[in-house]
Amino acid sequence: MAYIGRQPTAAALTASDITDGIITKPKLADAIDAVNYKNILINGDMQIAQRATSTASITTGAYHTIDRIETILSGLGTWTQSQDTDVPTGQGFATSLKMDNTTADGSPSAGDYCIFRTKFEGQNLQHLKKGTASAESLTLSFWVKSVKTGTFIAELYDYDTTRSISKSYTVDSGSTWEQKEITFAGDTTGAFGNDNALSLAINFWLGAGTTYSSGTLATSWASITAANRAVGQVNLADSDSNNFWITGVQLEVGTSASDFEFLPYDVNLRRCERYYASSFEIGQLPALDLEKNIYRFTRPYDATNHSGIGTSYPTTMRTTPSVTTYTSSASAGTTGQITVYTGSWGAVSVNIDATSTQNQFSIYSALGSTATLVQYNYTADAEL
8 A cells, every 4th residue: 555644754764665666565653743732732832812912910720821721720829821922933833821920929928830831632542551551742832032041840640530640741941942751651540531531631730838948849640649740840920020931732642742733823722613603713712792603583482571582503512511791892791692683782691592502502591572783702711
């Protein structure tokens, strides 16, 4: 069978690999390189930021900007997070995640921490063979730039069996892009659930109080011991000059890193929309009273003037999401409402119908006794 994909180099071939001038037996490494979706992590080049491109005054955990990146934070300073254009030169990246400390905390309490992480469904991890004698090693690679040098911690956290493994990496030069590579051994204990629920997270620590750093770093898979999770981690929050950037994050099977797998923008966006979808423009912070909306005509279908409005998501979501509606510019209102025209514009509270699914949601409300024009925006959250 002729080889389809990136051709191996001449130096990699032997005479037995070629028949009648056709490459028939590529080297294994070359065949693996041609496989798509080797990166288990979605949006590792930080190119999709549906919610916002910058969020300031962060003191609590949430998904703030970059899709699939959740910040979890407890008492360790105040931050601005943004999608930034500072990237390593000549590597093909256009955007990075920037963490900017704006209020320092030089003396963290024991339970303080600052982490950003991404989470994975168990059904996307079955090929890792976790919990078997054939468990696969994983290699994490990324580009990082930090004003503060020193030791940082990356951690794999198994939510199905409450196990973890942590590895350190060193930022050697301040304010300089550096590429890092970390290999985690496979775990022969505890399988991932084969479903759409949370099984694994990768945590990037930026600071940790003694609750998480006073023991011995858990460099092998083990049951969770809090004190062993982030031993040696520098405190990035000890100065409001301590900016941190990261991009090109890739998590793949094997004991060495390969080149970052760039995906087309539309493919990357659809993968992110499995977890979060919005009718707002990309990067537009969800808000009331915007000019650009979804428009629908509807009419009552029962004696109490109830109407129904259906809206499809751009892709099938991970699970039936939590939906929030927003009024249009025609009426000042609150979330959980839509704008309705019944001779004049006004905001009406709505219910998200129980028939809503992973593919669409339905609005159910008493909107009036005649045909009605409605305007609204929405966000749909199915994050792990």
